[in-house]
Amino acid sequence: MTRVLVVEDDPQLVRALVINMRARRYGVDAAPDGATALRPAAAHRPDVVMLDLGLPDMDGVEVIRALRGWTRVPILVLSARQASDEKVAALDAGADDYITKPFSMDELPARLRAAVRRTEDTPLAPETTLVVTDGFTIDLLASKAVRDGHDVRLTPTEWHLLEILVTDPGRLVTQKRLLQEVWGVSRNNRTNCLWVCMAQLRRKLETDPAHPRCLITEPGMGYRFER
Known part of the structure; x- marks a missing residue:
């Protein structure tokens, strides 16, 4: 049985999540704050953590960093914060997905299953x-790409960007990380270069660059490679 740790201080939402998850045959534990969450996470090793960022004792990003100090368990952020920088901060800290409140109780299990599958896949x-x-x-x-039986010529920058994405399949890679690793900058002064480079990769690799199937954009956050 997949065990889920819900870290949320809203008792009504916790109750809804517990009922929903148990109806789908997940085991569920709940914690109302960050400090309480870290104890069962260490003791019982949940398969997935669902985490609110606005906790009463600490910011959820601190909890993510604490968890990432010793585990790769999937972390799904459930938050009312919609600003892109808030999302990027959580993802950079190590969250696997970011779901904005209010959310559909039908969508949530699908995101959960996807996160679990990614950890079960052999890296x-x-x-x-x-x-x-x-x-x-x-x-x-x-360092070679082939499409329809023909070699595809990629620039060193395009190749570096592609390599980062394909070696972490299914996981969102933030713009900040790509800018830092490919261009050596963390600010957005190279964002246009990133957009152009991604457009070029899609043009060279995707069957329909306007509707990519593998090089996916997560608006305001980053990119994801899907096989």
């Missing part, structure tokens, strides 16, 4: 060099 080992999608293939060892 790319250092010796694993081939990433295969329906439209193109990436050979990480040879």
Whole structure:
């Protein structure tokens, strides 16, 4: 049974989440604040953490950082905060997904299942060099991309960006991280370069660049690679 730890100080929402999750055969524990949450997380090792950012004793981002100090358990943020910088801060701290309140109780289990699947999937080992999608293939060892049987010429910047995304499949990679790793800057003064580079990668790799299936944009947050 998949166990979920709900970290939320709104008792009505906690009750709704517990009922909803248990009806779908998840085990559920609840904690009203960050300090209380960290104890059962360490003792019982939940399979998923659902976390509000506005906790009474500490900011949820602090809880994410504390958890990431020792576990890769999927963390789904449930928050009323809608500002892009708030979302980016949570994702940069190590959250796997960000769901804005109010949310659909039908959507939530789907996000939860996706997070669990990503942790169950075998990650790319250092010796694993081939990433295969329906439209193109990436050979990480040879630094080579192939589409429809033909080599695709990528610039060093395009390749670096693609490599970061494909080696972390299914996980949202923030704009801030991409800007830092590819261009060496953390501010948004290179955001246009990132947009252009992603557009070029889609044009070169995606069957329909206007409706990409693999190189997905998460508006205001970053990008995700899906096989």
